[in-house]
Amino acid sequence: GAVVSQHPSRVICKSGTSVKIECRSLDFQATTMFWYRQFPKQSLMLMATSNEGSKATYEQGVEKDKFLINHASLTLSTLTVTSAHPEDSSFYICSAPTGGGPDGELFFGEGSRLTVL
Amino acid sequence: GDSVTQMEGPVTLSEEAFLTINCTYTATGYPSLFWYVQYPGEGLQLLLKATKADDKGSNKGFEATYRKETTSFHLEKGSVQVSDSAVYFCALISNFGNEKLTFGTGTRLTIIP
Numbered sequence: 419g420a421v422v423s424q425h426p427s428r429v430i431c432k433s434g435t436s437v438k439i440e441c442r443s444l445d446f447q448a449t450t451m452f453w454y455r456q457f458p459k460q461s462l463m464l465m466a467t468s469n470e471g472s473k474a475t476y477e478q479g480v481e482k483d484k485f486l487i488n489h490a491s492l493t494l495s496t497l498t499v500t501s502a503h504p505e506d507s508s509f510y511i512c513s514a515p516t517g518g519g520p521d522g523e524l525f526f527g528e529g530s531r532l533t534v535l
Numbered sequence: 536g537d538s539v540t541q542m543e544g545p546v547t548l549s550e551e552a553f554l555t556i557n558c559t560y561t562a563t564g565y566p567s568l569f570w571y572v573q574y575p576g577e578g579l580q581l582l583l584k585a586t587k588a589d590d591k592g593s594n595k596g597f598e599a600t601y602r603k604e605t606t607s608f609h610l611e612k613g614s615v616q617v618s619d620s621a622v623y624f625c626a627l628i629s630n631f632g633n634e635k636l637t638f639g640t641g642t643r644l645t646i647i648p
Contacts, residue, residue, distance in 0.1 A: 422578060452635070461539070462624070462638040511579070513636075524636065526571075526579035 421445055422514050424527030431502055432535055439497045439530045441512030447492035448514035452524075453485075456509040465510075468495040502534040537562045537629045541639030544622075548615055548646055556610040556642050558599075558625035566627040568592075568601055568608040569636070573622045582610075582623070617646045 421444040431437050441451055449470045454462040466487050467475040474487035484506075486498040499506050513526045542557040560566065567586045571579040583592030588603035597612045608625060625639040 424578075454638075459640060461640045462636075464635055464637075467635070513579070523581050526573075528576065528578045 422448075422512065422525045422527045424510075424512055424530050426530060427528055428531045428533075430533045430535065433503055434501055436498055436500045437502055437532060439499075439510055439512075439532075441495045441497070441514070441527050443493045443514045443525070446514075446516055448495075448516075449492060451489060451495040451512055451514045453487060453495075453497050454511045454513070456511065456529075462511060465497075470495075499532065502532070504534045507532055507534045537566070537627060537637040539625050539627055539637055539639035541625050542642055543640070545643040545645060548644070550617055550646055550648050551614045552646075554610070554612040554615045554619075554644070556623055556625075556644070558608045558610065558639060560606050560608065560625075560627050562606075562627055562629040562637075564629055565603075566629040568599070569626045569628075570597070570599055570608070570610050571624040571626060571638075573624070573641075575621070579624060615644075615646050617648055620644055620646045 423442045423444055425440045429437055451468040453465045455465050456462045464477050465480045468487045468489040470489045470492055476482045489495045509529050509531050511529045513524045515524050538561045540559050569584045570582040572582045573579045583594040585592040585601035588601055591600045599608050599610045622641045622643045624641045626636045
């Protein structure tokens with residue numbers, strides 16, 4: 419089946435630095451990708467929808483200047499956490515639909531665990 | 536807004552036991568319902584889905600029936616295996632066309648031999 423890959427799977431950084439997480443669709447093209455965030459013992463929360471060739475659409479309450487999203491090509495979306503702080507420590511997951519509307523399948527990356535010291 | 540409430544884990548069962556993971560939802564309209572599974576070190580994978588009331592999704596011995604009257608989509612398996620150990624997420628899409636999933640908190644399942 420379709421594969422979505424994230425990198426890195428784990429990253430530890432110092433407070434105030436920026437971290438980039440990549441999400442790639444390996445065997446299909448994705449004009450849309452979704453970025454989720456999961457805190458311990460909580461649901462995956464949709465952060466933003468990444469659109470190839472245009473600006474990302476952010477969910478309410480998500481700081482777009484903090485979480486920069488770039489959908490550079492049909493197979494790559496990046497999430498950059500700028501000036502990271504300990505409260506940004508979380509599990510970030512991307513997904514990409516293979517088309518077909520709500521009945522189409524979403525494929526997920528393995529997730530990236532960010533720890534900000 | 537839309538929400539999904541899942542049975543809290545972790546759940547630990549012996550091999551060959553019967554499994555139920557409860558899931559209820561709140562949504563406008565007629566959502567599509569999903570169960571995703573995340574095995575250790577891997578991304579979420581679609582386990583099964585149901586798109587309308589009374590539909591039953593099934594895969595790998597797991598089943599879930601879309602119950603509109605109780606707004607539920609409980610996951611069941613008659614005889615679990617050690618390889619079923621994973622985190623299970625219930626989810627829904629309520630608005631056709633935007634493909635945005637609303638997830639439950641996930642339930643960690645551990646099967647002991």
